[in-house]
Amino acid sequence: MKTSKWLIAFLALVMVLAACGGDTGSTDTTAGATDTTSAPDTPDTTDAPDTTEPAPSGDCDGEQVLLRTFTGAVGQELEMAQNQADRYMAENPCITIESIATPDFVEDRLGTYLQLFEAQSPEGDIYQIDVIWPGDLAEHFVDLNEYGAADVTGDHFPAIIENNTVDGKLIGIPWFTDAGLLYYRTDLLEKYNLEPPTTWDELEASAQTIQDGERADGNQDFWGYVWQGNAYEGLTCDALEWIASAGGGSIIEPDGTITINNQNAIDIVDQAAGWVGTISPPGVTAYGEEDARGVWQAGNAAFMRNWPYAYSLGNSDDSAVKGLFDVSPLPGKTAGQSAATLGGWQLAVSKYSEHPEEAAAYALFLASEPEQKYRAVTGSLNPTIMSLYEDADVLEAAPFFGSLLDVFTAAVARPSTITSPKYSDTSALFFNAVHSVLTGDADAEDAFLELELDYTDSFPDFTVGTP
Amino acid sequence: MTAATEAKPQKLSKAGSLLDNEQRLAYWLLAPTFVILFAVAFYPLGSVFYSSFTNDTFASAVQTDFVGLENYSNLLSVTLKELPPEIDEATGQQVIDADTGEPEFVSSIQVLPRDPRRYREVGTFGFFGKQYVFGATDADFIESIYDTTRFSAVTLFFETLLGLGIAIALNTAFPGRGLMRAAMLVPWAILTAVSSRIWEWMFIDTRAGFFNIIFQKLGFTDGQTPFLADSATQLPAAIIIDVWKTTPFMALLLLAGLAIIPSELYEAAEVDGANKWKQFTAVTLPLLKPTLAVALVFRTLDALRVFDLFQIVFAQKKYSMASFAYYQLIDSQALGYSSAASVIIFFIITAFAILYIRFLGVTSD
Numbered sequence: 001m002k003t004s005k006w007l008i009a010f011l012a013l014v015m016v017l018a019a020c021g022g023d024t025g026s027t028d029t030t031a032g033a034t035d036t037t038s039a040p041d042t043p044d045t046t047d048a049p050d051t052t053e054p055a056p057s058g059d060c061d062g063e064q065v066l067l068r069t070f071t072g073a074v075g076q077e078l079e080m081a082q083n084q085a086d087r088y089m090a091e092n093p094c095i096t097i098e099s100i101a102t103p104d105f106v107e108d109r110l111g112t113y114l115q116l117f118e119a120q121s122p123e124g125d126i127y128q129i130d131v132i133w134p135g136d137l138a139e140h141f142v143d144l145n146e147y148g149a150a151d152v153t154g155d156h157f158p159a160i161i162e163n164n165t166v167d168g169k170l171i172g173i174p175w176f177t178d179a180g181l182l183y184y185r186t187d188l189l190e191k192y193n194l195e196p197p198t199t200w201d202e203l204e205a206s207a208q209t210i211q212d213g214e215r216a217d218g219n220q221d222f223w224g225y226v227w228q229g230n231a232y233e234g235l236t237c238d239a240l241e242w243i244a245s246a247g248g249g250s251i252i253e254p255d256g257t258i259t260i261n262n263q264n265a266i267d268i269v270d271q272a273a274g275w276v277g278t279i280s281p282p283g284v285t286a287y288g289e290e291d292a293r294g295v296w297q298a299g300n301a302a303f304m305r306n307w308p309y310a311y312s313l314g315n316s317d318d319s320a321v322k323g324l325f326d327v328s329p330l331p332g333k334t335a336g337q338s339a340a341t342l343g344g345w346q347l348a349v350s351k352y353s354e355h356p357e358e359a360a361a362y363a364l365f366l367a368s369e370p371e372q373k374y375r376a377v378t379g380s381l382n383p384t385i386m387s388l389y390e391d392a393d394v395l396e397a398a399p400f401f402g403s404l405l406d407v408f409t410a411a412v413a414r415p416s417t418i419t420s421p422k423y424s425d426t427s428a429l430f431f432n433a434v435h436s437v438l439t440g441d442a443d444a445e446d447a448f449l450e451l452e453l454d455y456t457d458s459f460p461d462f463t464v465g466t467p
Numbered sequence: 468m469t470a471a472t473e474a475k476p477q478k479l480s481k482a483g484s485l486l487d488n489e490q491r492l493a494y495w496l497l498a499p500t501f502v503i504l505f506a507v508a509f510y511p512l513g514s515v516f517y518s519s520f521t522n523d524t525f526a527s528a529v530q531t532d533f534v535g536l537e538n539y540s541n542l543l544s545v546t547l548k549e550l551p552p553e554i555d556e557a558t559g560q561q562v563i564d565a566d567t568g569e570p571e572f573v574s575s576i577q578v579l580p581r582d583p584r585r586y587r588e589v590g591t592f593g594f595f596g597k598q599y600v601f602g603a604t605d606a607d608f609i610e611s612i613y614d615t616t617r618f619s620a621v622t623l624f625f626e627t628l629l630g631l632g633i634a635i636a637l638n639t640a641f642p643g644r645g646l647m648r649a650a651m652l653v654p655w656a657i658l659t660a661v662s663s664r665i666w667e668w669m670f671i672d673t674r675a676g677f678f679n680i681i682f683q684k685l686g687f688t689d690g691q692t693p694f695l696a697d698s699a700t701q702l703p704a705a706i707i708i709d710v711w712k713t714t715p716f717m718a719l720l721l722l723a724g725l726a727i728i729p730s731e732l733y734e735a736a737e738v739d740g741a742n743k744w745k746q747f748t749a750v751t752l753p754l755l756k757p758t759l760a761v762a763l764v765f766r767t768l769d770a771l772r773v774f775d776l777f778q779i780v781f782a783q784k785k786y787s788m789a790s791f792a793y794y795q796l797i798d799s800q801a802l803g804y805s806s807a808a809s810v811i812i813f814f815i816i817t818a819f820a821i822l823y824i825r826f827l828g829v830t831s832d
Contacts, residue, residue, distance in 0.1 A: 441698065
């Protein structure tokens with residue numbers, strides 16, 4: 001009984017507030033208390049719901065729009081996304097943005113998204129999606145061209161726009177692009193009188209020399225080369241780079257030829273397996289990007305394969321390698337055969353969102369030139385807008401954007417378009433096969449023969465061929 | 468007499484109708500429970516059964532077809548083949564590995580059948596000089612069953628042993644016992660997601676990790692052991708994490724069982740001249756058996772469906788049965804296939820439950 005009395009009092013208070021038009025000032029408590037008994041007689045109760053929630057700002061006709069944005073949290077990503085959200089909210093008082101961190105491992109991130117899609121949930125409005133996902137996930141996103149993206153697509157790299165366009169629909173607006181780079185310690189190369197390696201053999205030799213020397217000097221935690229060897233999408237990227245840079249093709253070619261089972265691919269993966277426990281830690285078979293960066297940024301590695309984001313973090317104040325490193329293209333089997341896997345992330349708006357219009361506007365804001373510039377300067381994330389590669393501020397923060405432009409424009413794509421919607425499976429088969437070679441459970445010859453058979457089973461229309 | 472005998476059935480039927488009424492009322496009162504049980508247990512279970520016979524795709528509008536027992540035969544088909552020796556074409560002799568001195572055999576992939584269904588290697592083993600390969604159409608799933616069973620057996624053994632020890636220690640009266648009992652529960656109270664991450668860091672592959680620094684200081688290793696990546700140490704690491712986390716739960720259950728054993732029994736045993744060990748085997752164990760059985764059932768079923776620990780610590784490096792089903796669903800979007808795996812897990816766990824109830828005499832009351 002007591003609670004119901006309070007409930008009536010509360011309802012009455014709400015109605016009184018509604019009647020006063022949200023400008024009740026300090027008298028509202030007393031008004032509510034005195035009007036308790038007369039409240040049920042208030043004639044216009046039906047109007048109450050429309051005006052019960054006082055608007056926080058006079059500019060908003062209607063209520064606050066909540067946009068839930070799923071963003072990455074690798075390196076400074078989440079922090080930057082929150083800063084950008086704050087700025088956007090300051091300019092758009094009717095919008096509330098929630099930036100939600102998603103798991104670092106791509107598989108787990110995909111899992112989070114798929115559960116929301118299966119439920120057709122409106123709980124997510126904007127999704128940060130990987131460059132390999134547009135084909136697999138197209139059915140869950142709106143066509144951004146219908147929300148004004150068509151005007152800006154011309155500014156972005158055409159290859160990425162093409163990748164993100166499925167059946168004529170723009171599934172995601174490019175946010176940043178990625179390509180694998182070789183990070184090397186300038187001070188150590190100088191100390192041991194070495195040049196940045198251009199072939200895998202050179203890398204192996206230099207890594208061994210530096211590792212032996214540094215260990216002899218007392219740093220027993222030092223390793224020559226760190227990279228991503230865990231059984232996950234990152235290994236697909238790393239291994240594709242090895243194989244493509246050794247003339248071993250790109251797993252499944254864009255025309256649907258299964259080329260993985262060839263001698264060049266077998267040799268280079270066997271060579272990489274030889275690194276585990278010699279120039280790379282035995283535990284590299286459990287490393288993701290952040291694990292490799294951890295070893296590198298503590299000053300315990302001579303070389304690292306990673307994405308551009310590690311550049312600005314490596315130069316931050318708490319980094320042991322600040323100012324002591326540079327980046328170059330990854331090595332190849334022979335000099336100049338280098339290959340970098342195309343990575344990068346897009347912003348897509350869910351078809352199940354309740355506010356697709358506002359969500360698309362925010363996605364386009366995040367992908368706009370000034371915002372991409374902010375992320376390029378602060379987080380060394382590669383812009384997808386071509387003109388930013390000539391921007392003085394960007395080039396000052398990340399000089400390699402200019403010098404390595406070719407690496408970014410000529411990056412090798414994973415076979416996500418041709419294998420869609422079965423890319424996740426295709427990639428899992430590949431990285432599990434490579435992982436079994438790295439851990440010594442299989443040799444590359446058997447593993448790739450098995451993989452070829454797997455792909456022939458999964459894709460009966462594809463042919464087996466040579467790269 | 469006749470009046471009495473006549474009255475009796477009348478009375479009975481009256482009592483009977485009252486009983487009927489009460490029963491009917493009981494059913495009505497229980498009805499909401501059954502409805503809820505149906506909605507939250509039988510309906511989902513039934514739909515998993517149903518989709519296990521289809522090729523349903525998760526989070527997609529792709530057409531679903533009925534595939535019968537296809538998923539099950541893909542998950543469960545196994546084969547055993549003998550590996551012929553690798554013959555050197557020049558000499559006609561079996562090739563001997565130059566490094567190890569072991570005779571070599573043809574690689575499994577050449578021997579395992581490919582049509583109509585492909586078999587993959589689960590493992591090879593030698594037997595009386597011959598080499599065999601054990602193959603399965605889904606090697607990952609068969610391995611996950613094998614690993615999960617081993618994991619459950621070993622964790623259960625240690626958890627019971629340690630839990631019993633802790634329970635007996637905490638059952639004796641000593642100052643600060645209440646505090647000790649509360650402190651004991653801390654590992655159990657920490658979320659598995661959190662404790663798995665903590666352990667993951669302790670097992671890290673460099674000397675930043677607790678175990679690597681300890682082992683290196685003691686001179687066992689060079690401090691670079693990848694506990695979570697090396698297939699030889701993965702399962703032991705998982706077992707250590709689980710034993711640390713779950714022993715308190717076991718101890719708590721057994722402590723409750725110990726608390727109800729009357730102290731007179733020990734006094735009587737003392738009078739009869741039984742020593743401590745005799746008291747333990749003749750009094751404590753038999754009276755603890757029902758509690759122990761319930762605790763074992765709880766823990767076995769829990770260990771067999773272990774998911775969070777494996778998913779967090781190993782991701783796709785090593786599967787438990789449940790994390791296999793998860794990755795089939797989430798990563799491959801194979802809802803039908805994942806459902807079939809879940810149904811198999813369900814039956815495996817049911818089989819264990821029945822075995823326990825048979826052999827340990829757990830009764831329903």
